[in-house]
Structure formats: structure tokens, C-alpha cells
Amino acid sequence: MVAVTPESGQDSGLGADLGAQLAAAFDAAVAADERVEPRDWMPEEYRASLVRQMAQHAHSEIIGMQPEANWITRAPSLRRKAILMAKVQDEAGHGLYLYSAAETLGTSRDELLDKLHSGRQKYSSIFNYPTLTWADVGAIGWLVDGAAITNQVPLCRCSYGPYARAMVRICKEESFHQRQGFELLLALSKGTPEQHAMAQDAVDRWWWPSLMMFGPPDDESAHSAQSMAWRIKRHSNDELRQRFVDIAVPQAETLGLTLPDPDLKWNEERGHYDFGPIDWAEFWDVLKGNGPCNEQRLSQRRRAHEEGAWVREAAAAYARKHAAAPAAAARNEEARV
Amino acid sequence: MTATDTPTVNAALALGDDALILSHRLGEWAGHAPELEEEVALANIALDLLGQARFLLSMAGDEDEMAFLREERSFRNLQLVEQPNGDFAHTIARQLYFSLYQHELHTDLAAGDGPFAGLAAKAVKETAYHRDHAVQWTLRLGDGTEESRRRMRAALDALWKFTGEMFQPVEGLDGIDWAVLEGRWLTALTGVLEQAGLAVPEGPRTGAWAAGAGRQGLHTEPFGRMLAEMQHLHRSHPGASW
Numbered sequence: 001m002v003a004v005t006p007e008s009g010q011d012s013g014l015g016a017d018l019g020a021q022l023a024a025a026f027d028a029a030v031a032a033d034e035r036v037e038p039r040d041w042m043p044e045e046y047r048a049s050l051v052r053q054m055a056q057h058a059h060s061e062i063i064g065m066q067p068e069a070n071w072i073t074r075a076p077s078l079r080r081k082a083i084l085m086a087k088v089q090d091e092a093g094h095g096l097y098l099y100s101a102a103e104t105l106g107t108s109r110d111e112l113l114d115k116l117h118s119g120r121q122k123y124s125s126i127f128n129y130p131t132l133t134w135a136d137v138g139a140i141g142w143l144v145d146g147a148a149i150t151n152q153v154p155l156c157r158c159s160y161g162p163y164a165r166a167m168v169r170i171c172k173e174e175s176f177h178q179r180q181g182f183e184l185l186l187a188l189s190k191g192t193p194e195q196h197a198m199a200q201d202a203v204d205r206w207w208w209p210s211l212m213m214f215g216p217p218d219d220e221s222a223h224s225a226q227s228m229a230w231r232i233k234r235h236s237n238d239e240l241r242q243r244f245v246d247i248a249v250p251q252a253e254t255l256g257l258t259l260p261d262p263d264l265k266w267n268e269e270r271g272h273y274d275f276g277p278i279d280w281a282e283f284w285d286v287l288k289g290n291g292p293c294n295e296q297r298l299s300q301r302r303r304a305h306e307e308g309a310w311v312r313e314a315a316a317a318y319a320r321k322h323a324a325a326p327a328a329a330a331r332n333e334e335a336r337v
Numbered sequence: 338m339t340a341t342d343t344p345t346v347n348a349a350l351a352l353g354d355d356a357l358i359l360s361h362r363l364g365e366w367a368g369h370a371p372e373l374e375e376e377v378a379l380a381n382i383a384l385d386l387l388g389q390a391r392f393l394l395s396m397a398g399d400e401d402e403m404a405f406l407r408e409e410r411s412f413r414n415l416q417l418v419e420q421p422n423g424d425f426a427h428t429i430a431r432q433l434y435f436s437l438y439q440h441e442l443h444t445d446l447a448a449g450d451g452p453f454a455g456l457a458a459k460a461v462k463e464t465a466y467h468r469d470h471a472v473q474w475t476l477r478l479g480d481g482t483e484e485s486r487r488r489m490r491a492a493l494d495a496l497w498k499f500t501g502e503m504f505q506p507v508e509g510l511d512g513i514d515w516a517v518l519e520g521r522w523l524t525a526l527t528g529v530l531e532q533a534g535l536a537v538p539e540g541p542r543t544g545a546w547a548a549g550a551g552r553q554g555l556h557t558e559p560f561g562r563m564l565a566e567m568q569h570l571h572r573s574h575p576g577a578s579w
Contacts, residue, residue: 069367073364074567074569076571078390078401078404079579082388085364085367085383085384086380089376092377096373099373187578187579192574192576195574300368303369304371310484310488311371311375311425313482314485316481317485
């Protein structure tokens with residue numbers, strides 16, 4: 001990558017020629033699939049676009065803890081309880097990796113959390129749907145995490161190094177999450193009639209919102225084209241959505257569950273499954289804040305943050321007190337020398 | 338079936354229920370912790386305890402039958418571990434009291450050759466971390482801000498009356514000198530609280546009921562509601578597999 005430090009590269013006092021050279025070198029490096037690292041020169045729009053995407057991803061991880069944590073205290077067996085707790089813990093860990101990766105672009109976690117809490121940054125709309133039964137935990141794992149993996153595996157090759165590396169770890173854990181969801185649903189589907197009905201109901205409710213997770217159709221997607229040119233994104237929304245449908249259909253058959261789409265059928269000519277129209281009005285409505293849980297998710301997040309303020313302040317005060325002593329001692333030491 | 342037939346089963350239920358119930362309480366923090374690092378840490382401790390609980394309850398019977406089909410009066414856990422989370426200071430005070438106790442107990446059990454030696458040898462590494470986590474937070478809350486100090490002091494005081502029960506002898510745990518264990522616990526606790534600038538609470542370490550109430554299946558009111566939540570789904574589908 002272009003080895004230009006921020007000090008030499010980002011000042012506004014750059015000559016126009018140097019700026020153009022840097023931009024050209026950046027574009028060429030990205031086109032050649034080289035990784036961009038934190039100290040490399042990069043266009044401001046590239047930085048802003050990455051921060052926006054990584055923040056939204058991090059926020060989705062931590063808001064996404066809520067619908068599943070909703071079932072930790074009611075998990076029906078100790079084995080399931082352990083798996084679910086570990087999964088929710090992983091999501092907190094993913095949030096940590098991603099906020100740290102965003103910090104390499106000069107944006108602090110506090111700043112990003114503040115934007116989440118004030119509604120200036122978004123999280124994935126899927127988490128604005130409620131988890132009404134235990135089977136929803138399975139449907140989230142199978143469909144929501146399945147869709148997330150389809151979206152995220154290509155991000156392991158994203159042009160920005162820290163994001164790509166965080167995604168490698170995240171995808172490994174997500175694939176475990178997806179398998180546990182599938183296995184949970186399989187146990188229910190093969191269980192009692194009541195359990196089977198619970199699984200089918202959950203799949204009926206989560207299928208369409210999962211397809212919406214890939215974002216609006218390509219011709220309506222605001223950031224797609226630029227993100228693809230920058231190699232932040234590698235496949236279009238519609239391509240990824242199709243890939244997910246093609247994977248999910250045979251899995252649903254194995255599960256013995258049906259997908260709630262009468263138009264779903266194999267298209268020999270295309271080599272893909274055709275599927276029915278998505279209700280984009282619902283998508284935009286939930287995105288605007290009118291989903292079943294938007295208010296609840298954000299207010300729980302704000303409350304946890306506000307109620308934890310005194311704890312974070314205590315930790316900071318303690319750190320200051322105990323950092324001050326050795327630092328003062330070191331200064332005295334220096335003064336003597 | 339309550340399966341308290343043998344001393345070993347009795348002890349497995351006492352230790353297993355402590356771990357199960359505290360794990361459940363810590364699990365209630367998911368999505369509510371004061372920072373992201375604490376989400377990870379509290380879940381980590383909850384998972385360790387749940388692992389211990391599953392091993393111990395399996396010594397008494399089927400782990401899920403033990404957890405989900407016993408009535409409130411059959412649970413043998415300490416009243417301390419069933420206490421609601423309260424604010425973060427209450428959770429940390431509960432963790433401090435319990436993890437110091439559990440670490441000392443596991444150390445003794447691991448040194449013996451009884452039926453719990455193997456589990457204790459593994460668990461003692463986990464409880465060393467739990468203790469460290471509680472100690473580090475006690476220092477920060479005690480020696481942090483005025484508010485954190487006030488909250489931590491209130492939490493230590495509120496839970497103090499549940500600490501006496503920890504040192505009532507448990508049938509089936511042979512070779513434990515409970516008075517010595519209590520002495521070590523008090524010494525360790527005093528050291529931590531002094532370093533945090535907090536006084537050791539005064540007042541009785543048991544309530545009006547005889548010490549050891551929890552071990553005999555006498556619990557506090559919040560425990561019934563906690564169990565109702567924990568057991569409801571399992572009980573709603575008798576005989577189902579999950």
C-alpha cells in the first residue's frame with residue numbers, strides 16, 4: 001500500500017499535484033487488491049464510508065444481543081442455555097472487535113455509541129422484530145445469522161485491513177451460530193406437534209425480514225456502487241440475496257419446514273430459485289422507526305448506558321488516581337537525574 | 338424425586354444449585370451491563386458456573402430434571418446467590434462474597450480425595466478468575482467516586498446477613514474444616530475491603546431464620562419468581578426434547 005503517513009498525507013496544505021498522485025496511487029492499489037492499513041493515505045470519503053459501515057455493523061452486534069438475551073433466562077435445557085449465553089457473549093465480543101477496528105480510523109467507541117443512542121447511526125433493522133417464542137432463537141441463528149454470513153464472508157476480503165481481519169474471526173463464530181440455530185430448529189421440527197408448530201411459526205415470521213437484510217434492490221441502494229469500486233463491498237445486494245435463497249431452500253427441506261413464499265421454485269434456466277416480491281414498504285417503514293421493537297431496543301440500550309455511567313466513571317477515577325502516583329514518582333526520578 | 342438419599346448427592350445438589358442459580362442471575366445481565374467488556378466478563382463467569390452446575394447436578398440425576406422439575410423447596414442453594422442483581426455494586430458485592438468462599442472451598446476440595454476433588458481442581462482455576470474480577474471491581478468502586486463508594490458500601494451491608502450461611506457444614510463434604518474456611522474467607526475479605534478503603538460490615542451474618550436455611554430449602558421471595566421464569570418453558574412441554 002502507499003506508505004504515506006497521516007502527517008505527510010492528509011494536511012490540507014498539500015499541493016494539488018501531490019493530492020492527485022495520492023488518489024491515483026490509492027485507486028490503483030485498491031484495484032490491485034492491496035490492503036489499506038490505518039496509517040496509509042486514504043480519501044476522506046473512503047474513511048467516512050468505512051466508519052459508517054463498521055459502526056452500523058458494531059451497533060447491530062450489540063443491539064442484536066437483546067432479542068436473544070430475551071430467552072437466556074427461559075432456555076428449556078441447560079445445554080441450550082449454555083449455547084445461547086455463549087452466543088450472546090460472542091456478539092458482545094464482535095461489537096468489541098468492530099468498535100476497535102473503527103478506532104483505527106480515528107473514531108472512538110464513545111463517539112459511535114453516542115451516535116447510536118441519539119439515533120444518528122443505524123443498526124440492522126432485523127433486530128426491530130420481537131422474539132416471541134423459543135423457536136425464534138433457532139430462526140435467528142439459521143436465517144438471520146445465515147444471511148449475515150452471506151453478507152459478511154466477502155467482507156473478509158474487504159480492502160480495509162483491520163475490518164477484513166476482524167471479519168475473519170467474526171465469520172468463524174457466526175458459522176457456529178448458524179449451525180446451532182439450524183440444529184435447534186431441527187430438534188423442534190422433529191419434536192412434538194407443538195414444537196414443530198412453534199418452529200414453523202418462527203420461520204414464517206423471520207423469512208421475509210431475513211431477505212430484507214441484504215438491503216434494497218441494487219437500483220435503489222444509496223452506497224453500493226462506490227463501495228464496490230473501493231472494494232469494501234464485493235457483490236451487489238441482489239446477488240447476495242439470491243445466494244442466500246439458494247442455500248436456504250434445501251436446508252428448509254432438511255428441516256422439514258416450509259418457507260412462506262408460494263412463488264419459490266427452481267428456475268432451471270437461471271440456475272437459481274425464483275422467489276416472490278419483497279414488501280419493501282415494510283422494510284422502509286421499519287427502517288424509519290416504525291418496527292415492532294425500534295423504541296424498545298434503543299431505549300434498553302440507552303438505559304444500560306446511562307445506568308452504567310457511574311460504574312464507568314468510578315473505573316476512570318480509579319485509573320486516574322493510580323496512574324497519577326507512579327507518574328509523579330517518575331517525574332521526581334527524572335528531576336533528580 | 339429429590340434424590341437427597343446419600344451425602345454425596347446432598348453435597349452435589351448444594352454446590353450444583355449454588356452454581357446454577359448464580360449463573361442464572363448473572364445471565365440476567367446480558368444486554369444490560371455497564372460496558373461491553375463487562376458483557377463479556379459476566380457471561381464468562383455465568384458460563385463457568387453453568388458448566389460446574391451441569392457436572393454437579395448430573396451426579397444427582399438428569400441435569401434438566403434437576404434444574405427444571407424440582408420445586409422451590411427442593412433447591413439447596415445459599416440464599417446469597419438467589420438475591421436479585423440490584424445495581425452493579427450489588428452484583429459485585431454478591432460476587433465478592435461468593436467467589437472468595439467458592440475459591441477457598443474448591444482449594445480444600447481439590448486437595449482432598451473425595452468425589453468432588455476432580456471437579457474442584459478444574460473449577461479452582463475458574464474461581465480464581467471470578468475472585469479476581471470481583472476484587473478488581475471492589476477496588477474500583479470503593480476507591481472510585483463518591484457515588485460508587487456509597488453504592489458499594491450499601492451493597493456490602495445489604496448482603497452481609499447472607500454470608501453466615503456459607504460456613505454451615507454441608508453433609509457430604511468431608512474433610513472441610515468450616516471454621517478454618519470461614520477464618521480464611523474473613524481474612525481475605527478484610528484485606529480486599531481495606532485496600533478499597535471500605536469497612537467490613539458490622540451486624541449479624543445471619544437473618545432471623547437459622548443459618549443454613551437455603552441449604553434446607555428455605556428461600557427468599559424473589560427466588561420463586563426466578564424459578565417460575567427459568568422453568569416455565571420446560572414445564573410447558575412435558576417430556577419434550579430440546
